[in-house]
Amino acid sequence: MLAQKYGTPKLGEMLLPRENFRPYPTIEDRPEWDGLPLHLRTYWMNKGIAKLNHAWNPLPATAYMDYSRTGNRERYDKASWERRRTLASLVIAECMENEGRFLDDIVNGIWCICEETFWGIPGHGYMMKRQDSLPDMEDPVIELFSAETAALLAWTHYLMKSKLDSVSKMVCERIRQEVKRRILDPYLTRFDLWWMGFNQERMLNNWNPWCNSNCLAAFLLLEDDPERREAAAMKAMRSLDHYLERLRSDGGCEEGPKYWLYAGGMLFDGLELLYSVSARQIHVYDEPLIQQIGRYIYRAFIDDAYYVNFADSTAKVQIPAELAYRYGRRIGDDKLAGLGAMVLRKKREETTDLEFPAMSRLLPALFHYSEAERYVGETPYVRDAWLDGIQVMVARERQGTSKGLFVAAKGGHNDESHNHNDIGHFIVYCNGSPMIIDPGMLTYTSQSFFEERYSIWAMQSAYHNVPIVNGIQQRNGSSYRAADVDCKFDDRSAALSLDIGGAYPDLAEIRSWLRTISLIRGSSPCIEIKDEFLLQHRTDEITLHLLSPHLPRSEGDGSFVVEDECRNRISIQFNSAMFAGSVETIPLEDAIMQEVWGERLYRIHLKIRTPLDRGECMIRISEV
Numbered sequence: 001m002l003a004q005k006y007g008t009p010k011l012g013e014m015l016l017p018r019e020n021f022r023p024y025p026t027i028e029d030r031p032e033w034d035g036l037p038l039h040l041r042t043y044w045m046n047k048g049i050a051k052l053n054h055a056w057n058p059l060p061a062t063a064y065m066d067y068s069r070t071g072n073r074e075r076y077d078k079a080s081w082e083r084r085r086t087l088a089s090l091v092i093a094e095c096m097e098n099e100g101r102f103l104d105d106i107v108n109g110i111w112c113i114c115e116e117t118f119w120g121i122p123g124h125g126y127m128m129k130r131q132d133s134l135p136d137m138e139d140p141v142i143e144l145f146s147a148e149t150a151a152l153l154a155w156t157h158y159l160m161k162s163k164l165d166s167v168s169k170m171v172c173e174r175i176r177q178e179v180k181r182r183i184l185d186p187y188l189t190r191f192d193l194w195w196m197g198f199n200q201e202r203m204l205n206n207w208n209p210w211c212n213s214n215c216l217a218a219f220l221l222l223e224d225d226p227e228r229r230e231a232a233a234m235k236a237m238r239s240l241d242h243y244l245e246r247l248r249s250d251g252g253c254e255e256g257p258k259y260w261l262y263a264g265g266m267l268f269d270g271l272e273l274l275y276s277v278s279a280r281q282i283h284v285y286d287e288p289l290i291q292q293i294g295r296y297i298y299r300a301f302i303d304d305a306y307y308v309n310f311a312d313s314t315a316k317v318q319i320p321a322e323l324a325y326r327y328g329r330r331i332g333d334d335k336l337a338g339l340g341a342m343v344l345r346k347k348r349e350e351t352t353d354l355e356f357p358a359m360s361r362l363l364p365a366l367f368h369y370s371e372a373e374r375y376v377g378e379t380p381y382v383r384d385a386w387l388d389g390i391q392v393m394v395a396r397e398r399q400g401t402s403k404g405l406f407v408a409a410k411g412g413h414n415d416e417s418h419n420h421n422d423i424g425h426f427i428v429y430c431n432g433s434p435m436i437i438d439p440g441m442l443t444y445t446s447q448s449f450f451e452e453r454y455s456i457w458a459m460q461s462a463y464h465n466v467p468i469v470n471g472i473q474q475r476n477g478s479s480y481r482a483a484d485v486d487c488k489f490d491d492r493s494a495a496l497s498l499d500i501g502g503a504y505p506d507l508a509e510i511r512s513w514l515r516t517i518s519l520i521r522g523s524s525p526c527i528e529i530k531d532e533f534l535l536q537h538r539t540d541e542i543t544l545h546l547l548s549p550h551l552p553r554s555e556g557d558g559s560f561v562v563e564d565e566c567r568n569r570i571s572i573q574f575n576s577a578m579f580a581g582s583v584e585t586i587p588l589e590d591a592i593m594q595e596v597w598g599e600r601l602y603r604i605h606l607k608i609r610t611p612l613d614r615g616e617c618m619i620r621i622s623e624v
Helices: 030-034 038-050 061-070 074-097 103-114 122-127 144-167 169-189 207-222 226-246 264-277 288-299 321-331 334-350 359-367 369-374 450-455 591-597
Strands: 301-303 384-387 392-396 405-410 426-430 433-436 477-481 483-489 493-499 510-520 526-539 542-548 559-563 569-573 579-587 600-608 612-623
Touching: 038 074, 061 074, 061 122, 074 103, 074 122, 074 144, 074 359, 103 144, 103 169, 144 169, 144 207, 144 359, 169 207, 169 226, 207 226, 207 264, 207 359, 226 264, 264 288, 264 321, 264 359, 288 301, 288 321, 288 334, 288 384, 301 405, 321 334, 321 359, 321 369, 334 369, 359 369, 384 483, 392 493, 392 510, 405 510, 405 526, 405 612, 426 569, 433 569, 526 542, 542 612, 591 600, 600 612
Parallel strands: none
Antiparallel strands: 384 392, 392 405, 405 426, 426 433, 433 542, 483 493, 493 510, 510 526, 526 612, 542 600, 559 569, 569 612, 579 600
């Protein structure tokens, strides 16, 4: 898509030289900075003022060693990321005001970051050849946050070079030296970094566009040598092609909507850099796959900040509103652009934090803010969507509104990127409010990846809305997958049917387990979960699970009612002659889960009463 089309002998001629590459206004471009909306200027000035005379937090060796000693990622990661957020806030405040009062703090921040041994985080130290509890400064691996740091320093250099030079010529020189040593040189010379995709020993995921887009920004903003800039652009296109080749034609993000911000979103960031530095000659926005990647995020949209959060994603996702707006405008999709504009206006009305996660997102957000705020576009509330590649169905009662019932369900396999063992899993919302849920992710630790991942409860099928049979949960691995998958839509219903028996090991003794998840529209709308199963032997060790953030209340045999604080209510009906219902409380101690769900979740157990080797059962969910 990229390298073959644009990797011609004329690529070097397409790229603007560094001195002519002006993607955003620098601090000297006063009309653009002074013309930003007053509330944005006030907000960012206040953020900068709060960081004046900042005491740059230490990053001791023992904090880095926490990861190898205890598995804790937070102490070092948070301190590292706070340095970078502080620097970005100071830089933007100085660009807003242009009076020099933030300069010393900016220089301190640059110097502080440049003196760090490693710009990455301990959890990514596995990439180094010599494994140790501390990083090897002679092995400049490029991972997510070292690439992010290089881009931040490159944008700082681009925006403020003249002002930094007025303090000392050594500041920008140090930026160029450190970024060259840590990122630019290894980016050109190394082909063994797994995320590049040149050696397919690992599955590509969000790392590819995330690292490539930031490395590309550093090259385009700092590198003077036209041959090296051309080589970097060519390598980025080749590497991005490897990522695009592994995506399905539906553009679905199997890592979940939170990771779309760093997968599809970062892909867009990289494509925008290529589009801009080539004076719009490198243009792939008419490619169907690029368009589908953007559309995924509104197909996963439920209401407010809620998204279909399969895999390692929280149910609430703060998407970069302006990025969604610009992506939509680039591909000519008014629903995607409309989602971005809607989210931006909601943030503005609620006066929530307008901070964006990185300088590569913040600058376009600032300079396209007014344009996006005025845009209306189309409603992003799609009635139905079937992402056949990642096997995810979403359906709501009516197009254009969150009112009524919403269901999402998935097939796929249990070796997806950021996988949870959840084949046949589904979620239910009512009037945009979560009723039957996916619990989401926990704060990452050393257990979150590699061989210990499935010892964590939130990754296990027992804490998703799927059966446990003979005490056996689903197993992780690509061979554990859905079969006979079929999705159908019409005005009356939406239905996903699939055999989930293959997601379980032989010990479960399942011959087949056909599950059908349906949304029935019309005068009496409801959601039906129908299971037809065939086992090798009779057993009474069959339990169906349903997770909810609200305490289910029993209303007689065969019925639970779930109600939220806004009095949205659903009724869950089941065959009480076949199943005994009970409710378990799951206390939540993790900060990420507490932020979304509060102090606890509830798990409905529907346990079969008598031994069976075959059967059919139905759960019916309706609004009451």
